Amino acid sequence: MLSPALLRPVHGSAVGAVSSPHLLKVVLMTAVRTVLLTGASGVIGTALLPHLSPARVVALVHHHTCPGATESVTGDVTAARLGLAPPAYRALARRVDAVIHCAAHTGFSGGRQMTEDVNVAGTRQVARFAQDAGAALYYVSTAFVARAELTRQSLGRDSGDAAARPEEYLDSKRAAEQVVRDSDLPAVIIRPSVVIGDSDTGVISRFQGLHEFSTVLLRNLLPLLPMPASTRLDFVPRDVVGRSIAELVAAGQTGGEAWITAGQAAPTVDTLVDIAVATGAELGIGVNHPRMVPPEMVDRLIRPVFIDPLPSAMRRRFDDLLAMTALFVDAPVFPSTLGQFPARTPPLTADQVAGAYRASLFYLAQAKKLGAPAFAPVRMPV
Secondary structure (H helix, E strand, C coil), X not given: CCCHHHCCCCCCCCHHHCCHHHHHHHHHCCCCCEEEEECCCCHHHHHHHHHCCCCEEEEEECCCCCCCCCEEEECCCCCHHHHCCHHHHHHHXXXXXXXXXXXXXXXXXXXXXXXXXXXXXHHHHHHHHHHHHCXXXXXXXXXXXXXXXXXXXXXXCCCCCCCCCHHXXXXXXXXXXXXXXXXXXXXXXXXXXXXECCCCCCCCCCCCHHHHHHHHHHCCCCCEECCCCCCECCXXXXXXXXXXXXXXXXXXXXXXXXXXXXXXXXXXHHHHHHHHHHHHHHHCCCCCCCEECCHHHHHHHHHHHHHCCCCHHHHHHHHHHHHHHCCCCCCCCCCCCCCCCCCCCCCCCHHHHHHHHHHHHHHHHHHCCCCCCCCCCCCCCC
């Protein structure tokens, strides 16, 4: 039986504020039997699927079936009734005990309208389904909602030719969190930081921001970094994220915020580059250590002389880098709830984080044919 102390909406009001169908279904549920998972083919969704057994997993998909799910249902998170016909919608709602909402537009250059349509309106439709199903909602947000004030736009700095607009993405995730709070659902807001590959193998379903940064680093296309050497870069392996979310669901956690981050174990950018240099040497790649400079020096001295004369495509790439790194410079350390919720995943150590990044570098190099590694994986203790 689930603990009544856990049966709270995310905003913290008493369980009596939840409508009786929700309360009845959650209290009588001794274990989650059927989960609706959105974004099952994404980085977090694919990491989560192996950890959800023995629950039945229904993946809401656009076109293709999801290999790791029990069944796939074609739908659309942005549409009324999730794009399902009324009978199919009602039948699905009768079966589902928990909803894990991972689907999101995570790019920084899709434009405000697309970002809001998927991340805000989509979350509203998913929350409505959870209400109709009397199910708990696990909403995957981002730890970077805590850094929305650090974007170059918020700091009053010129974004130049950047296509990346992190403020639009962060605004949408903060608005989506508010949708969840306003729904009065029993819900957990989950905030992972940057997600990298598997701790042991580096495998990931799609390369993301830190992989792009690492690629240009390994290819020696990054002569300078617009951030101080002491800047911390918080990231977590995909298996830690998947396991942590699955444990929240299995434990019946239905309130609060889960921060899945490295926290105090997050390395500095200087340490990260040192790992890349050492890993490059193992791969037979000579990686140069880029010069690290404060962003204000870039704006005042470097950009006018060296960046402005470049072709537009190269300027855009540099300005996109500036937009991304702004979220880390002078930022406080993220909180981390690893080991605090009723779950088995402990907080990450600095050695585990470093080992996971090394594994991701090897996998990245293999995928992009940057070297020929003989790799003995670094294993995290269970």
